[in-house]
Amino acid sequence: MARIVHYINQFFAGVGGEDQAGAGPVLLEGPAGPGRRLAELVAPEHEIVATVWCGDDVAADKVDEIVGLVRSVDPDLVVAGPAFTSGRYGLACARVVAAAHSVGVASVASMHEDNPGLDEAGAAAVVASGEVARRMAPSLERLAAGIQRLLAGETLTAEDGRIGAAARLTVVTDDNAATRAVDLALARLGGDSAATEIPLPRFDRVTPAAPVADASTVMLALVSEGGLVVADNPDGLESARATKWLRYPLEDRDALAAGDYMSVHGGFSTAWANEDPHRILPLDAARELEAEGAIGELLGEYFVTTGNGTSVANARRFGVEWAADLRRSGARAAILTAT
Amino acid sequence: MALTRLVHQVREVGFGQRTSFADGVLTVSADEARGVLADEALASVQLSWVSPGQSARIVKVLDAVEPRSKGPGGGGIFPGFVGPARPQGGGETHVLRGATVVTAGFLPRAQEALVDLSGPAAALSPLGATHNLVVEFTPAEGAPWERVDAALRRGALRLAAALAEASLDAAPDAVEELPSPSAGARGGDLPRIGVVTNLQTQGSFKDVFVYGRSFGAGLPTLLDPGELDDGAVVSGQFGHPALKNPTFMHQNHPVVDELRRRHGNDVEFAGLVICPEPVEQGAKELISLFAAKVCAAAGFDAAIVTKEGGGNADADVALKMDALVDLGIQPVGLYAEMAGADGTGPSVVVAPERATAMVSTGNYDHVLHLPEMEKAYGGEQFALVKAPAAASFEVPTAVVYCALSPLGWGRIAARSG
Numbered sequence: 213m214a215r216i217v218h219y220i221n222q223f224f225a226g227v228g229g230e231d232q233a234g235a236g237p238v239l240l241e242g243p244a245g246p247g248r249r250l251a252e253l254v255a256p257e258h259e260i261v262a263t264v265w266c267g268d269d270v271a272a273d274k275v276d277e278i279v280g281l282v283r284s285v286d287p288d289l290v291v292a293g294p295a296f297t298s299g300r301y302g303l304a305c306a307r308v309v310a311a312a313h314s315v316g317v318a319s320v321a322s323m324h325e326d327n328p329g330l331d332e333a334g335a336a337a338v339v340a341s342g343e344v345a346r347r348m349a350p351s352l353e354r355l356a357a358g359i360q361r362l363l364a365g366e367t368l369t370a371e372d373g374r375i376g377a378a379a380r381l382t383v384v385t386d387d388n389a390a391t392r393a394v395d396l397a398l399a400r401l402g403g404d405s406a407a408t409e410i411p412l413p414r415f416d417r418v419t420p421a422a423p424v425a426d427a428s429t430v431m432l433a434l435v436s437e438g439g440l441v442v443a444d445n446p447d448g449l450e451s452a453r454a455t456k457w458l459r460y461p462l463e464d465r466d467a468l469a470a471g472d473y474m475s476v477h478g479g480f481s482t483a484w485a486n487e488d489p490h491r492i493l494p495l496d497a498a499r500e501l502e503a504e505g506a507i508g509e510l511l512g513e514y515f516v517t518t519g520n521g522t523s524v525a526n527a528r529r530f531g532v533e534w535a536a537d538l539r540r541s542g543a544r545a546a547i548l549t550a551t
Numbered sequence: 552m553a554l555t556r557l558v559h560q561v562r563e564v565g566f567g568q569r570t571s572f573a574d575g576v577l578t579v580s581a582d583e584a585r586g587v588l589a590d591e592a593l594a595s596v597q598l599s600w601v602s603p604g605q606s607a608r609i610v611k612v613l614d615a616v617e618p619r620s621k622g623p624g625g626g627g628i629f630p631g632f633v634g635p636a637r638p639q640g641g642g643e644t645h646v647l648r649g650a651t652v653v654t655a656g657f658l659p660r661a662q663e664a665l666v667d668l669s670g671p672a673a674a675l676s677p678l679g680a681t682h683n684l685v686v687e688f689t690p691a692e693g694a695p696w697e698r699v700d701a702a703l704r705r706g707a708l709r710l711a712a713a714l715a716e717a718s719l720d721a722a723p724d725a726v727e728e729l730p731s732p733s734a735g736a737r738g739g740d741l742p743r744i745g746v747v748t749n750l751q752t753q754g755s756f757k758d759v760f761v762y763g764r765s766f767g768a769g770l771p772t773l774l775d776p777g778e779l780d781d782g783a784v785v786s787g788q789f790g791h792p793a794l795k796n797p798t799f800m801h802q803n804h805p806v807v808d809e810l811r812r813r814h815g816n817d818v819e820f821a822g823l824v825i826c827p828e829p830v831e832q833g834a835k836e837l838i839s840l841f842a843a844k845v846c847a848a849a850g851f852d853a854a855i856v857t858k859e860g861g862g863n864a865d866a867d868v869a870l871k872m873d874a875l876v877d878l879g880i881q882p883v884g885l886y887a888e889m890a891g892a893d894g895t896g897p898s899v900v901v902a903p904e905r906a907t908a909m910v911s912t913g914n915y916d917h918v919l920h921l922p923e924m925e926k927a928y929g930g931e932q933f934a935l936v937k938a939p940a941a942a943s944f945e946v947p948t949a950v951v952y953c954a955l956s957p958l959g960w961g962r963i964a965a966r967s968g
Contacts (some may be wrong), residue, residue, distance in 0.1 A: 268643050314893075334891040361904075368677065379894035380965035382917040382948075388807035390855075390959030393910045394744060394813060397853040397883045401742045401906050409964060410886055411907040412902060448937070451660060452791075452861070453916070453947060462613040474805055478662050478790065479753050480830070521949070524917055 214258040217282045218247040219292040219308050221301045225265035228503035233300075236266035237274055239281045246294070249409045253356035258363060263287055269374040271304035273536065278304075279311045287317065289363055294341035294351040295329065296320035313351030320363050322355045325375045332528075337362065340371040395397030424545045426532060432461070432501075433543040435534055436483065437519030438492035441475030450518055457517035457530045462510065466499045479520035480551055492549060504546040513544045519550065552639040552731050554777035557723035561649040564600045564682040572717040575724075579684060579714065587710045588686065590702035592694040597687040599928055601653075603680050605668045606925035610933050611653040612664040612952050614786050615799040616707050618647035621781065622716035628715075629708040629782035631763020645718050651799055652711045653683045654703045655929030659696050660756035662950045663935050664792030670922045675954040675961065677799065684709070684926045693794045693874055697755055704760075708798075731775060731812045732822040732849075744849045745821035746806045747771075747875075748840055748958070749828040749867050750796075751788045751859040759796075759859070760785045761825065771826040771842035773849060776807045783935030784825065788859060793915065793948055793955040794887055796859045801919055807854050808883075822849045828859060828867045833848040839870035843878045853881035856958045861915075862889060862900030872906035883908045887955035888965045889915045892947070893906055898965065912956060913963035915949045 221230040238309045243251040243260040251260040262276055262285045271278065282290055292305035306329040309319035313336035321333055322341045330338060356375045361368060367375040369414035381488040385392065392409070397405040426429055441449050445460050466484040468489035475485040475492055490496045493514055501507045515534050519527070538546055562575035570580045581598050588596045601607050621627050621644050627634035628644070653666075666678040673679035686707060690699045732745070750759035752767035759766050762783055764937065785802040800864075807823060814820040826842045829835060846854050856871050858864040865886065872882040887910050888898035894914060902909075920943075927940035936944045948954050953959060 215952065223812065304630055333895075335895050377895050378967040379895050380888055380890040380911075380914055380967060381899050382914050383961050383964055384966050388809075388959055388962050389806055389910050389912045389956070389964070390809040392964075393806060393883050393885055394809050394818065396908055396910055397744050397855060397881060398742065398817065400881045400883070401853055406907075408908050409911040409966075410899060411967065412907060450935070453949065467892045478660070479861070481660065481757075502886040521889065521915070526891075528836050 214288040215261045215286065216254065216258055216291060216359065217285060217287040217291050217430060218243060218250065218260050218263045219278065219290065219305060220245055220263060220265050221283065221304065222265055222267045225263070225472065227265065229253070229294045233267040233269040236270070236280045237264055238280055239264050239284065247350060250356060251338055253352060254359055258359065261287065264531065268300040268304065272300065272307055275311050275424050282312060282429045283317070287549045289318040289359060290361055291355065291359060293322040294343055294348065294355060295343055297324045297326055297343055299325050302306045302327035303332055305329060306332035306338070309336035312336070318444055320355070320358050320362055320368070322351060329459055332375055335379050339368065340373040340375045344413065373501050402508045427507050427545065428505055430507045430544040431509045431511055431542050432498065432507045432545040433538050434493055434495065434498060435515040435546050436493050436549040437517055438549055439475045439518040440473055440485065440489055441476055441493040443472055443474055445474065445476050448477050449516070451476045452518060452521040454522045455526060457533070459515050460493060461513050463512040465495065468495050477518050477520055477551060492551065494549065511541060552613055552775050552777055553779055554640055554729045555780065556727040556729060556780065557643055557645045557788055558648050558725040558727060559645065559696040559718045559721055560724045561647050561682055564602065564650065566600070567965045570714065570717050570736045572647070577647060577714065584710055584735050589707035590706060592691050592698035592702040594689040594691045596787055599670055599685045601683045601685050601928055603668055603673070603682070604833065607668045607943055608924040608927045609655055609666040609683065609685055610663065610679070610927055611655050611657060611661065611929040612792070613656065613661060613789055614704065614707060615651045615653045615797040616711040617799050617802045618650055618652065618711040618715035618950045619644045619721060619782060619802065620712050622719065623716065625712035625716070627781070629711050631760065632705055632785060633712045636762045636911065638778065640775040640779035644780055646713050647715050647718055650664050650682045650714070651708045652686065652714070653678065654686045654707050656688050656916050657930065658700055658756055658789055660676060661789035662792055663933060663950060665933065667921060667924065667948055667965065672921055672951050673917055675948070675963070676958055678952055687929060691930060694853045700756060700787065704785065708785065708807065720923070729777065729811055730820065731777060731821040739819065741819040743816065743821035743850055743852045744810060744818045745823065745846060745849060745854050746810065747824045747826060747846065747854050747871060748785065748804070749826050749855045749858045749864065751864060753830050756787065758787045760787060766825070767828050767829065771824050771838060771845050773845060774823050774825050775893060776811065776823050776907070779804050779807060779823070791861045792952050792959055793925050794860055794949050795953065797953065800953060800956060800958050800960060805956070806857060817965045821851045828864055830863065835870055837866050839867065839874045843874035843880065844870050846875060846880055847878045851880050853883065856884045857959065858885070865899060866899040869901045869903040871891045874905040881908070882906045883910060885910050885912055885957055885959055887912045887915050887957060892916045892966060893919050894965065910960065911964040912961055913948060914965040915947060915955060917948045917953065918945055919948055920945050
């Protein structure tokens with residue numbers, strides 16, 4: 213019998229609504245809420261041994277804590293949702309299954325294909341739910357079928373209601389890419405207008421934040437993907453494919469002297485950046501604006517990474533971490549210098 | 552213009568008193584080679600043969616060159632560097648197939664590349680299956696890096712020409728008569744397919760040379776494929792190890808090879824167009840429109856579009872594909888995907904808007920587990936993972952030399968699973 217842990221939010225756990233959105237995470241023994249029906253659907257082969265719930269406002273930031281609770285009962289599989297079209301809940305479900313999957317725990321989430329959390333599930337499987345909670349019963353049936361297949365060692369496909377990006381997996385081909393390119397050109401000229409090896413990508417569209425109403429009262433932050441680090445790069449920021457970001461102090465500093473800072477960015481010649489580091493991080497101009505009172509104050513540190521060949525997943529994580537950090541430190545505007 | 556390749560297969564290599572080639576054995580005089588490489592920007596050079604099957608790794612790989620010669624003194628090979636800058640691509644060219652001259656070591660802006668001669672990464676690089684004469688170097692004190700780079704480039708090309716010169720009197724293992732495209736003229740009913748090859752031109756250490764000159768300020772032009780054979784295109788581009796096109800790959804351009812092989816069977820080889828690949832968007836747009844115009848003038852029905860470099864260079868392919876569609880020419884783009892280690896990220900940085908036919912050369916971020924090697928060349932450390940160069944470590948496919956070859960050499964792809 214496989215051991216399953218179910219992740220749900222505070223509402224479906226029966227704890228409360230928005231008033232409890234900041235609570236949790238909490239580990240409960242056995243199934244709860246929609247988990248009771250799900251437990252019936254996967255029995256007798258499998259058992260929901262525990263439920264973890266967390267409030268919608270905090271869950272997406274407490275994924276490590278949630279996954280810690282999940283792993284404390286040593287499950288064979290983690291299931292999250294159904295989250296329908298609920299954005300915060302969907303994001304939490306997606307991040308929980310992504311994190312569990314990345315540490316080797318079989319995982320599946322359930323949400324509607326329009327849920328904004330869908331893209332955050334990484335390589336973990338997501339199966340489609342209905343649009344609203346009224347569709348709970350059929351959504352749970354599909355989820356239960358997916359659980360059975362995953363626990364049988366099979367992979368979920370579109371036939372199982374799987375949604376979201378399919379992973380691009382490396383395969384060895386019989387012919388080299390040059391031969392395949394000529395074959396593809398002939399197929400297209402022969403009238404096969406759909407033939408391709410790469411499906412068209414789907415890009416995020418980010419809605420810019422509203423302008424700051426009165427800059428003279430806000431704390432401004434300087435952040436950059438230009439690879440500007442202190443001399444000799446003691447923290448080892450990568451020149452490409454960054455896996456991390458760094459923070460360096462700006463307090464008591466009015467300028468960035470050449471020689472004290474350097475750019476490690478691998479995507480452009482860094483000669484001009486090293487000659488005058490303000491070309492990457494305009495501390496000189498920011499201090500002038502601060503002195504004039506055009507901005508309220510400058511944050512006492514800057515954040516930096518290298519935006520060269522950096523994976524979208526890492527870049528998204530850096531963005532989430534920067535936004536949360538800036539919000540906590542009181543910054544309400546940021547200048548992101550890009551190269 | 553017709554070119555004949557006289558191919559000498561190199562089966563065994565070594566060092567000896569004098570440089571010679573006989574019965575598949577290439578012997579190199581290290582003293583002669585050091586003389587050829589001598590330059591005031593280089594304090595010293597060190598030479599090693601590194602061969603397939605050895606427990607060996609080459610790190611900090613810069614350029615690789617296939618030894619070729621057209622006659623005594625090179626006979627015009629590598630025009631603009633070894634021979635005079637005059638059109639080449641006709642007559643006979645001797646090729647030492649199975650051998651390379653490889654430069655390895657630190658240069659600014661060079662992103663760290665590796666080649667394994669055994670283990671799982673050996674099959675991912677063309678240099679995993681060749682006998683490689685590795686040139687390591689110590690720069691002269693105070694020599695500017697640009698001078699060091701130029702000395703290595705000229706030296707490696709001269710050495711490659713000198714090695715091939717040893718084969719001029721040997722009977723070739725194969726004689727390859729290479730058809731030349733007939734630009735603009737339709738020879739029959741077969742579809743006319745050509746190739747558009749972008750050469751990365753982004754300043755020092757990320758530059759490509761045509762007839763000895765940086766192609767940075769150039770416009771797209773037709774080149775006879777035989778000119779590639781004779782070394783008219785030379786790489787000085789050391790970014791993006793898996794996505795670079797060293798001189799060796801231009802000499803053995805896989806799409807050119809394929810179109811030559813199929814010419815008269817199921818395609819008519821319509822021609823080769825080379826294009827610079829600048830950083831600035833306006834220049835990318837001009838060059839893309841111009842390239843499509845050249846393809847139309849040469850009567851292409853379809854064009855295979857190749858790039859060099861990372862995400863920025865996706866834009867050059869995408870813009871050209873759309874420009875070709877607008878002129879009624881079917882484009883196919885060769886794209887390396889950047890889908891993240893788990894394959895779930897958006898895999899193309901810049902996709903075309905109107906064109907949709909793309910071939911995958913694999914996932915840049917796919918993780919490889921490399922075994923420990925007995926010996927490493929090119930440097931003590933592999934800085935990316937801060938490990939001794941010969942150690943066992945995990946790296947993305949992106950660091951393996953030519954593993955995602957934008958010219959179509961590789962036999963890997965990414966598929967939706």
